[in-house]
Amino acid sequence: MQLSQTLKINGHDDKATVSCLKCDHEFGSQTRNWKHTAQLNEEKMNTMGVPYTTGEGVLFRSFSCPECGVLLDTELAIAGDAFLEDKIYV
Numbered sequence: 174m175q176l177s178q179t180l181k182i183n184g185h186d187d188k189a190t191v192s193c194l195k196c197d198h199e200f201g202s203q204t205r206n207w208k209h210t211a212q213l214n215e216e217k218m219n220t221m222g223v224p225y226t227t228g229e230g231v232l233f234r235s236f237s238c239p240e241c242g243v244l245l246d247t248e249l250a251i252a253g254d255a256f257l258e259d260k261i262y263v
């Protein structure tokens with residue numbers, strides 16, 4: 174089952190794991206946010222140039238696979254915010 178366009182879920186229930194769709198790198202249990210073991214890059218939005226205009230402290234987070242380097246996900250946050258959680262409701 175795919176979790177997103179770049180991640181998949183292997184197995185079922187509490188024993189399921191999340192992995193990279195491109196290279197199969199495992200990020201650990203599905204019960205834990207995979208972003209904690211991804212490669213994180215944070216940039217201040219107001220330093221990224223036009224067309225972005227934001228206040229101080231708004232960050233653009235990008236999460237990449239530590240094995241193959243593919244971009245897995247992005248999100249906006251304020252410094253110190255917890256990572257957004259990906260959930261599938263079936």
Ligand SMILES: [Zn+2]
Pocket residue numbers: 193194195196197198238239240241242243
């Ligand atoms: Zn990968």
